[in-house]
Amino acid sequence: MSASDASNAAYTKGLHEVGDGCFAWLEPDGSWGWSNAGLVAGDGASILVDTLFDVPLTRNMLEGMSSITATKPITTVFNTHSNGDHWFGNQLLKDREIIASSAATAEMPSAGPERLEALRLLPGPTGDFAREIFAPFDWSDFEATLPTRTFDGRLDLDIGGIQVQLIELGPAHTGGDTIAYVPSSKTLFTGDLLFIGGTPIIWAGPLSNWVKACDVMLDLDVEQVVPGHGPITDKDGIRQVRDYLTFVDVEARKRHDAGMSAEEAVTDIALGEFGKWAEHGRIAQNVLAVYYELEPTMPHVDVLTVFGEIARLEGFTDDGTAAADHDH
Numbered sequence: 001m002s003a004s005d006a007s008n009a010a011y012t013k014g015l016h017e018v019g020d021g022c023f024a025w026l027e028p029d030g031s032w033g034w035s036n037a038g039l040v041a042g043d044g045a046s047i048l049v050d051t052l053f054d055v056p057l058t059r060n061m062l063e064g065m066s067s068i069t070a071t072k073p074i075t076t077v078f079n080t081h082s083n084g085d086h087w088f089g090n091q092l093l094k095d096r097e098i099i100a101s102s103a104a105t106a107e108m109p110s111a112g113p114e115r116l117e118a119l120r121l122l123p124g125p126t127g128d129f130a131r132e133i134f135a136p137f138d139w140s141d142f143e144a145t146l147p148t149r150t151f152d153g154r155l156d157l158d159i160g161g162i163q164v165q166l167i168e169l170g171p172a173h174t175g176g177d178t179i180a181y182v183p184s185s186k187t188l189f190t191g192d193l194l195f196i197g198g199t200p201i202i203w204a205g206p207l208s209n210w211v212k213a214c215d216v217m218l219d220l221d222v223e224q225v226v227p228g229h230g231p232i233t234d235k236d237g238i239r240q241v242r243d244y245l246t247f248v249d250v251e252a253r254k255r256h257d258a259g260m261s262a263e264e265a266v267t268d269i270a271l272g273e274f275g276k277w278a279e280h281g282r283i284a285q286n287v288l289a290v291y292y293e294l295e296p297t298m299p300h301v302d303v304l305t306v307f308g309e310i311a312r313l314e315g316f317t318d319d320g321t322a323a324a325d326h327d328h
């Protein structure tokens with residue numbers, strides 16, 4: 001499962017040129033909240049693909065892009081989806097056009113930092129887990145700044161002479177996942193339809209639609225792929241995510257057909273090589289997503305419970321310590 005890294009770009013924090021006029025802003029290590037962003041800089045204008053998880057991180061990124069944006073200012077912001085690590089910094093660009101799919105925009109008002117703050121206040125292992133993963137982030141200045149322009153399906157933009165295609169492929173990770181494709185430099189910004197080195201999480205589903213999204217991305221003429229989390233990749237990275245999703249689908253269905261509960265299936269599935277990916281505990285939500293697809297009337301498990309299950313799988317115990325061994 002080794003990633004061939006066509007770009008050869010180092011996985012280091014900051015700006016990386018990936019193609020003609022295309023840049024990735026990387027935030028290692030790609031785990032919870034450490035998301036990537038992108039910049040496509042044309043003649044006298046740029047589009048920013050996603051802001052970051054909080055205002056200070058986004059401010060730092062905008063400063064890091066200033067050598068480019070001084071002559072090619074950001075005129076447009078595009079949010080790939082509704083998770084906070086892709087739009088909580090929007091307020092620093094509130095006077096620009098902000099674009100997202102209608103479905104992503106509809107989810108944003110109820111996807112603010114309040115839920116994450118609540119998680120951090122929980123007692124016990126779930127709270128310990130949330131306090132650990134969300135400790136680096138500061139939402140004290142947050143002001144909800146929603147997209148000003150929405151679309152469905154597809155939107156083609158001209159950014160200073162560079163064509164940027166926004167292609168909606170959700171629901172999958174969330175309800176309105178959208179990619180940004182720059183044909184002239186064979187560059188693709190995928191948002192969280194790709195996690196590289198970490199485990200994808202199926203908040204919305206259906207899983208089958210995420211597999212379809214992978215196939216659409218594989219059919220594009222691309223050489224550089226900037227994932228929502230993790231290092232820059234190429235089509236091999238898309239195939240890895242497709243393989244993981246297919247594995248989860250097959251293994252969860254088998255256990256559903258054998259009469260196991262989702263919880264039993266999660267415990268029973270041996271992740272093998274996929275267990276070496278970071279955030280492997282997300283299997284808890286991913287098995288549920290398959291069960292929801294198979295049993296449309298099944299009541300959905302609330303996010304707090306799912307977080308607790310992920311924390312347990314990743315070794316957070318009642319005494320508030322994380323197990324050192326994450327390789328199972």
Ligand SMILES: [Zn+2]
Pocket residue numbers: 033035083085086192228229
């Ligand atoms: Zn993300």
